[in-house]
Amino acid sequence: MKNKVNHHLFVRENKTVSFSDETLEKVRSLIRRYPEGRQKSAILPILHIAQEELGGYLSVDTMDYVASLLNLNPMEVYEVATFYSMFYLETMGKYVLEVCHTGPCAICGGEEVLHHIKDYLHIETGETTPDGMFTLKEVECLGACGNGPSMQINTEFYEHLTSRQVEKVIEDLRQNSEEGSSKGWAEQFS
Amino acid sequence: MGRAILLDKVNIPGIRAFEVYREHGGYKPVDKGLLEMTPAQVQQEVIKSGLRGRGGAGFPTGLKWSFLDRKSGKPRYLVCNADESEPGTFKDRYLMEKLPHLLIEGLILSSYALGVKTCYIYIRGEFKYLVGVLENAIREAKQHSYLGEKILGTDFSLEIYVHPGAGAYICGEETALLESLEGKRGNPRIKPPFPAYKGLYDCPTVVNNVETLAAIAPIVSMGGDAYAKIGSGKSTGTKLISACGNINKPGVYEIEMGLPVEDFIYSEEYCGGISNGRMLKAVIPGGSSVPILPADLILNTAKGQPRLLTYESLSEGEFESGSMLGSGGFIVFDEDACIVRNTWNLTRFYRHESCGQCSPCREGTGWMEKVLYRIEHGKGRMSDINLLVRIAKNIEGNTICPLGDAAAWPVASAIRHFRGEFEFHVEHPEVIKSIKHVAIKME
Amino acid sequence: MFKITIDNIEIQVEEGATILQAARMIGGKVVPPAMCYYTKLMGSGGKCRSCLVKVVKGSAKDPRPISKLVASCSTPVQDGMVVENNISAEVREARKGIVEFLLLNHPLDCPVCDQAGECDLQDLSYSFGMEETNTREPRREYTDVDIGPLIKLHMNRCIHCFRCVLTAEQLTKKRAHGMLYRGDTMEISTFIQTAIDNDFSGNMIDVCPVGALTDKTFRFKSRVWFLNPMDAHRECSKCNGKVTAWMFGNEIYRITGCKDEFGEVEEFICNECRFEKKDINAWVIDGPRKIKRQSVISGNHYEHLKKGSIIHPIEGTTEPQE
Numbered sequence: 029m030k031n032k033v034n035h036h037l038f039v040r041e042n043k044t045v046s047f048s049d050e051t052l053e054k055v056r057s058l059i060r061r062y063p064e065g066r067q068k069s070a071i072l073p074i075l076h077i078a079q080e081e082l083g084g085y086l087s088v089d090t091m092d093y094v095a096s097l098l099n100l101n102p103m104e105v106y107e108v109a110t111f112y113s114m115f116y117l118e119t120m121g122k123y124v125l126e127v128c129h130t131g132p133c134a135i136c137g138g139e140e141v142l143h144h145i146k147d148y149l150h151i152e153t154g155e156t157t158p159d160g161m162f163t164l165k166e167v168e169c170l171g172a173c174g175n176g177p178s179m180q181i182n183t184e185f186y187e188h189l190t191s192r193q194v195e196k197v198i199e200d201l202r203q204n205s206e207e208g209s210s211k212g213w214a215e216q217f218s
Numbered sequence: 219m220g221r222a223i224l225l226d227k228v229n230i231p232g233i234r235a236f237e238v239y240r241e242h243g244g245y246k247p248v249d250k251g252l253l254e255m256t257p258a259q260v261q262q263e264v265i266k267s268g269l270r271g272r273g274g275a276g277f278p279t280g281l282k283w284s285f286l287d288r289k290s291g292k293p294r295y296l297v298c299n300a301d302e303s304e305p306g307t308f309k310d311r312y313l314m315e316k317l318p319h320l321l322i323e324g325l326i327l328s329s330y331a332l333g334v335k336t337c338y339i340y341i342r343g344e345f346k347y348l349v350g351v352l353e354n355a356i357r358e359a360k361q362h363s364y365l366g367e368k369i370l371g372t373d374f375s376l377e378i379y380v381h382p383g384a385g386a387y388i389c390g391e392e393t394a395l396l397e398s399l400e401g402k403r404g405n406p407r408i409k410p411p412f413p414a415y416k417g418l419y420d421c422p423t424v425v426n427n428v429e430t431l432a433a434i435a436p437i438v439s440m441g442g443d444a445y446a447k448i449g450s451g452k453s454t455g456t457k458l459i460s461a462c463g464n465i466n467k468p469g470v471y472e473i474e475m476g477l478p479v480e481d482f483i484y485s486e487e488y489c490g491g492i493s494n495g496r497m498l499k500a501v502i503p504g505g506s507s508v509p510i511l512p513a514d515l516i517l518n519t520a521k522g523q524p525r526l527l528t529y530e531s532l533s534e535g536e537f538e539s540g541s542m543l544g545s546g547g548f549i550v551f552d553e554d555a556c557i558v559r560n561t562w563n564l565t566r567f568y569r570h571e572s573c574g575q576c577s578p579c580r581e582g583t584g585w586m587e588k589v590l591y592r593i594e595h596g597k598g599r600m601s602d603i604n605l606l607v608r609i610a611k612n613i614e615g616n617t618i619c620p621l622g623d624a625a626a627w628p629v630a631s632a633i634r635h636f637r638g639e640f641e642f643h644v645e646h647p648e649v650i651k652s653i654k655h656v657a658i659k660m661e
Numbered sequence: 662m663f664k665i666t667i668d669n670i671e672i673q674v675e676e677g678a679t680i681l682q683a684a685r686m687i688g689g690k691v692v693p694p695a696m697c698y699y700t701k702l703m704g705s706g707g708k709c710r711s712c713l714v715k716v717v718k719g720s721a722k723d724p725r726p727i728s729k730l731v732a733s734c735s736t737p738v739q740d741g742m743v744v745e746n747n748i749s750a751e752v753r754e755a756r757k758g759i760v761e762f763l764l765l766n767h768p769l770d771c772p773v774c775d776q777a778g779e780c781d782l783q784d785l786s787y788s789f790g791m792e793e794t795n796t797r798e799p800r801r802e803y804t805d806v807d808i809g810p811l812i813k814l815h816m817n818r819c820i821h822c823f824r825c826v827l828t829a830e831q832l833t834k835k836r837a838h839g840m841l842y843r844g845d846t847m848e849i850s851t852f853i854q855t856a857i858d859n860d861f862s863g864n865m866i867d868v869c870p871v872g873a874l875t876d877k878t879f880r881f882k883s884r885v886w887f888l889n890p891m892d893a894h895r896e897c898s899k900c901n902g903k904v905t906a907w908m909f910g911n912e913i914y915r916i917t918g919c920k921d922e923f924g925e926v927e928e929f930i931c932n933e934c935r936f937e938k939k940d941i942n943a944w945v946i947d948g949p950r951k952i953k954r955q956s957v958i959s960g961n962h963y964e965h966l967k968k969g970s971i972i973h974p975i976e977g978t979t980e981p982q983e
Contacts, residue, residue: 031766031799033846037806037854061379063293063336066419068401072384076343088853098401103839106852110841111403111573112384114343130305131506131563132462132549168387168567169305169506170344173547174460174468183346216349217380218357386843403843408707408735574821574847576708581762584845588798605795612758615729616710 038117040088051081054214055097067098071108074098075115076213085116113167114183121156121163123201126180129166132173137190141177142166144191148198161202184210221448221474223436223456224429228316234351236358239319245364247435251327252370255438260331264434266442268454273299273390273427274505274545275620276529285414286332287422295423296334298325298431299395300341300348303387304505305567306547309458310428312470314341314348317432318355322378324431326364327438329376332424336377340395343384352380387571391619392425394573405575406619427545429458450476453528457546459488464552466490479503479525480517483550496552500635503532504544506564507624509631510557511541537631557639561632562590568625579622582613586629593640596647603640607633663740664721667691667714668748680733680744681712685923692923693746694756694785696763696870697822698734700925705827706734709820711759711785715752718743730755753789760790766801766845767871768817776872778885781924782820803848808838809856811877811936812866814849819873821847825865832861832929849873860899863935867918867926878936879907879915888914892947895938899931905950906941913939922953 047055055074062069074094075086082090086109095102109115116124127142142153145164149157156163172178175187186197222228232238239245251260265280286294298321302310314321325337341348356378359365367375381399383389389398393407396418417423433455437445446454453475459482462468467490473482482488483498492498501516502508519525520539525532532543551560569583586609589602610626617623633640643650662673665683668691674683684692693714698706706712713730721741730752733744746752763782771777803816821840826849829836837858838851851857857865866874888907893916895902907915916935918926938944 031801033801033803033848035842035846035848035850036804037850038852040853061381063419066400069381069399071401072343072398073382076346076382076384101835103836103852107403107839107841108401110852111843112343112386113570114385129563130567131560132306134563135463135549135551135555135560167385168570169303171302171308171311171342173306173308173462173549174470175308176462176468180344183344185347210347211350213346213349213382216346216353216382218353403840408732410737569844572844574842574844575823576710577759577762577820578710580821580845580847581765585762585765585796585798608758608795612755612761616713616755616759618707618710618732 038088040092043087043089045082045087045089045093047077047081051077051214054217058217059098068100068104071098071100071105072112073213073217075105075109079115080213084120084122085118119156122161123181124163124165126165126167126170128168128170128172128176128178130169132169133176133178136176138177141179141189141191141194145194145198148195162198221456222472223440223445223448224313224320224432224458225317225470225472227320233316234318234355236319236355236362239317240362244319245323245362247439248323248326248364249370251438252330252372252374257331257333260327260438263437263442264331267433267437267445268442268449268452269430269433269437269445270453270529271427272429272433272457272545274304274507276543279426279430282414282426283328283332283424285412286424287415288333290415290422292421293336294332294334295418295421296325296329296332296337297392297395297399297418297423297425298337298339298428299390299392299425300339300345300428301383301387301390301395302345302428302545303342303390303571304507304545304547305564306462306502306549307460307505307545308462309460309470309546311345311348312460313428313432313458314345314352318351319359320432320435321352321428322355322359322364323435324433325378326359326369326376327434328424328426328431330374334424335375337379338399338418339378339380340389340399341380341382342389343382346382349380349382356380386573387567388573388619388621391621394619395425396423403573405573406621408618448474450526450528451530453530453543457527457543459527459546459548461489461548461550463548463550464493464496464555465550466493473527475526475528477527479527482527482548489548489550492550492552494552496554498550499553499555500551500557502541502547502549502551502628503527504542505547506549506567506628507620508542508544509537509540509627510635511539511631512635515539515635516541537627538634541631556594557632557636558590558594558643561629562587562594564628565590565625568621572621572625576618576622578613579617579625582609582622583625585609586625590629593643594650596643596651598640598644598647600641600644602644603633603637663738663742665738665741666743668744668746674738676738678738680714680716680731680736680738680742681706683738684733684744684746688922691746693733694781694788695734695923696781696785696820697824699824699827699868700923701929702824702827702831702868705822705824707732709759709763709822711756711763711789713752713755713759715745715749716742717745756789757791760786761795763820764790764794765796765798766817767820768800770818773881774815774818774872775875775880775885776818776869779924780872781870801845806850807854807856808851809858809862811863811932812857813875813877813880815873815875816848816850818871819849820871821849822870824868824870825849825874828864828868828929829857829859829862832864833859860931860933861929863932864918864926864929866935867920867929870924876915876917876935878939882914883909890950890952892919892950893944894947895934895944897931897934900934901928902930902934903928904930904934904944906944906946908941911941913941913944915939919950920952 177189270276389404394404398404413423498513565587569587574580610630614626693712696709712733716727720739893906
């Protein structure tokens with residue numbers, strides 16, 4: 029068995045990315061929440077917004093854009109973005125199924141649910157369905173242990189899962205794929 | 219019902235809204251604190267209450283506050299640790315979702331006591347919807363002059379901001395949290411200096427858990443002495459226990475410290491017994507990082523005393539036969555649960571969540587996971603069991619932050635109490651392989 | 662001044678000094694090994710844990726011992742502190758464990774590694790390591806990352822000390838590489854395919870305690886113990902021009918900064934001095950450099966050489982220069 033670390037080198041595509049004026053206003057107000065000269069503090073909320081509004085993942089161009097907004101060396105943004113598990117560096121499906129596989133969920137049937145999703149969508153962890161609708165991810169504890177097995181789809185909680193329910197959730201998303209989920213990151217902040 | 223101090227208003231319809239909360243006595247403690255008491259008096263009540271940090275370490279809150287450097291001339295910060303990520307723990311999420319204003323009250327009173335003008339709530343990114351809930355509560359409080367400039371006409375001003383994390387268990391460690399709040403990677407800082415001197419932006423900072431801060435308003439309201447009378451010994455007050463695993467009624471329960479573990483597991487008021495009529499096998503009583511205890515040792519101490527839900531009783535017997543109250547994440551295993559599989563599962567968690575900064579944790583967590591994966595999948599050797607004990611010992615105490623200990627204890631305790639099960643896995647790989655577990659590929 | 666006792670040796674140090682600094686003032690065997698701490702790099706230290714020591718007495722005022730071992734590089738001395746390093750069995754045992762962790766995923770490719778002979782990890786393993794390995798898990802392998810024509814990055818050998826990141830951060834205005842990802846998949850990389858191009862980037866090689874960052878212009882040219890380190894200097898507009906020239910005969914094989922007995926450079930040097938000036942005429946050779954560190958190259962066989970000697974490697978003779 030090999031123990032290969034597969035991080036690849038990403039490419040700067042030099043595409044122009046930018047927030048809408050409305051989002052930009054929100055971003056500026058987020059930066060003002062931190063003291064003068066400490067604008068770097070706003071990096072996590074802004075990366076959340078960027079991921080959500082600029083393509084569902086953080087491309088090098090998006091990260092460079094965030095770096096320019098915060099007046100940072102792009103490397104600082106790459107370092108942060110690669111540290112936190114909620115940031116995706118590659119294109120994802122429209123819906124990202126993040127299934128909890130940690131202890132408390134696992135002993136309540138989480139492993140079966142995960143297995144069932146793999147069978148149902150014919151994908152393995154880390155893969156996306158050919159139609160680009162669903163990406164399956166295994167994640168560590170979501171803080172929903174009492175309601176396990178649990179998963180998040182695009183940061184929305186789905187709890188007390190059973191195999192049948194999972195099918196229903198997936199089908200519902202397929203049918204109503206136009207319907208947006210609840211409030212986005214930018215709207216969470218007043 | 220047991221005594222409810224934190225969750226007394228939890229079932230009132232619409233309690234998330236400021237008006238409803240206010241109608242039911244909400245913000246009275248803030249009125250009392252800000253209008254009738256000096257900051258020093260508020261802190262004195264907290265010291266008298268004997269309140270201990272509810273995030274896991276159980277450090278006396280009043281004492282932690284007294285360390286805050288008030289002479290530096292720099293701004294002081296209060297940071298609320300809402301990065302609840304410990305497997306088995308979901309009490310803060312419940313509290314913030316149901317009673318956001320209880321936390322806001324606690325933040326106002328604590329900031330008043332500490333002389334803080336800016337306060338951040340660092341909440342884990344997965345709780346995205348709670349960012350909106352809290353921001354809303356903050357806006358409401360501001361509309362009613364409980365936040366902002368010159369609160370209630372006093373000279374005290376305060377701003378609270380919600381700051382989301384982005385998926386890193388390590389940011390629950392207070393200095394990693396501060397690094398993350400500064401917009402950096404969540405690498406824990408080397409101490410000293412402690413946050414009380416050099417915390418956020420190199421300024422004096424107090425970091426407290428959500429539940430700790432939520433207890434401040436009730437303490438101010440009833441008085442520290444009255445709070446200290448609740449509970450048992452040095453474990454004063456009430457504690458939220460989040461119960462999960464193989465029980466009939468998983469959920470968040472507020473218990474008075476001193477409740478016997480047996481009552482908690484079996485009474486209808488709380489967990490309602492083991493699910494499907496099975497037998498109790500083991501419990502991790504304080505979140506996945508604390509030592510696991512087999513049924514006999516969780517119900518009674520090695521000396522035969524009933525085990526109580528207090529800091530002292532749960533740690534009685536130290537690591538030989540005891541555990542810790544930790545964050546109150548109470549994970550129950552029934553007779554069919556596989557301890558080896560669960561231990562492997564948890565080491566995978568710690569491996570994934572290690573920040574990688576210091577060598578024992580970065581390398582050790584991965585090593586333990588690989589060895590346990592082999593044992594669980596029928597490829598173990600007898601010598602692996604002692605190897606695991608040795609790895610755990612070499613990590614424990616030698617790391618920058620407590621994540622190393624948290625990764626080592628579950629392994630060491632599982633082998634201490636369930637060595638036979640590990641040996642069985644090694645001796646009977648064919649039996650282990652035949653049990654239908656869903657194969658999970660290694661990363 | 663504070664009084665501190667390390668392995669029964671007493672010394673007075675300035676307030677604010679760390680235990681490691683105090684131990685280095687005493688010198689010799691009392692000095693704990695340091696794989697990540699680097700005096701010249703602000704914020705370094707505390708990470709590798711190989712300098713752990715036991716504090717048996719906290720201070721004269723508060724004599725209680727510290728229950729856990731502490732990192733000597735980042736623990737300030739208190740007045741009256743008593744510390745045990747080599748004399749403590751607990752410290753020796755813990756250090757053995759640390760070596761094991763550091764070697765766990767290290768490829769042990771010393772025979773083909775240019776750092777061999779002057780490698781801190783080799784020294785640490787000889788001094789504190791175990792004779793046999795206890796692991797049979799596969800070792801971590803990273804994909805190769807090209808960081809330019811001057812510096813070779815072997816990520817597999819990296820022990821994640823952060824020294825090169827701090828060097829880039831503190832010597833250059835805009836660093837192009839950093840520590841990416843986390844945990845045991847943490848990686849030094851440029852993330853995007855950038856060559857590290859800066860006048861002082863070569864210093865990353867000198868600060869690297871292992872063979873993760875080596876000099877591409879010296880790659881596979883020789884083993885360090887076959888070369889004679891000579892103090893040399895030149896007029897340089899970018900740095901102070903004082904270097905160690907590693908010579909074989911009259912040929913300069915490589916240039917490094919001048920390192921002290923703890924393996925730290927005395928002054929950072931520029932890339933022009935390091936990579937471009939391999940002609941002996943570009944330098945004034947001051948004489949042999951004594952390598953005080955404990956390692957293969959510290960045999961100091963070349964010490965009989967006089968200033969500016971000409972060496973005839975094939976005949977095995979030397980003659981003094983005029």
